[in-house]
Amino acid sequence: MNICGYIPESINEGTGLRAVVFISGCRHGCLGCFSPHTWSFQAGEPFTQARQEELLAEMAANPLLDGLTIAGGDPFFSVAEVADFVESVRRRLPHFSIWAYTGYTWEQLFSEPDKYLKLLSVCDVLIDGRFVQELRDVSLRYRGSSNQRLIDVPASLIQQQAIDWKL
Numbered sequence: 270m271n272i273c274g275y276i277p278e279s280i281n282e283g284t285g286l287r288a289v290v291f292i293s294g295c296r297h298g299c300l301g302c303f304s305p306h307t308w309s310f311q312a313g314e315p316f317t318q319a320r321q322e323e324l325l326a327e328m329a330a331n332p333l334l335d336g337l338t339i340a341g342g343d344p345f346f347s348v349a350e351v352a353d354f355v356e357s358v359r360r361r362l363p364h365f366s367i368w369a370y371t372g373y374t375w376e377q378l379f380s381e382p383d384k385y386l387k388l389l390s391v392c393d394v395l396i397d398g399r400f401v402q403e404l405r406d407v408s409l410r411y412r413g414s415s416n417q418r419l420i421d422v423p424a425s426l427i428q429q430q431a432i433d434w435k436l
Contacts, residue, residue, distance in 0.1 A: 294343065325358065367392045372400070390426065394434050395420040
């Protein structure tokens with residue numbers, strides 16, 4: 270797995286001050302995507318164990334951070350590797366909130382629990398759905414088009430349906 274970017278402090282990809290890791294690789298091909306350079310699974314740099322440890326140490330050393338956001342590409346195309354990294358973050362920084370972006374819908378992910386549940390279960394908020402250019406809305410927080418949802422993952426797992434996350 271590769272990463273094609275890391276932002277040590279951001280206020281754009283979730284609440285509070287967050288670190289953001291951009292996972293390389295996406296097959297959705299959304300028209301109007303703001304980051305098509307992330308679509309290639311070879312983009313960026315290998316996300317080696319050493320690089321993961323480096324980012325974990327940097328996040329742990331920043332007392333201002335509230336959480337981590339996993340974006341892309343689409344992290345659900347590298348679900349096992351991303352889940353392992355997020356589990357490491359959870360162990361080292363248990364107070365962090367974890368957000369993830371995906372072009373899949375909640376229903377698509379939840380329909381294949383053997384494949385996606387490991388990553389879903391370590392996330393707090395999921396922003397789901399492909400970017401749809403015709404539904405682009407710059408007034409929306411944390412998402413680009415009106416079909417995309419902010420989902421409360423723990424509540425959704427309990428109720429086995431998508432539950433909106435409340436700002």
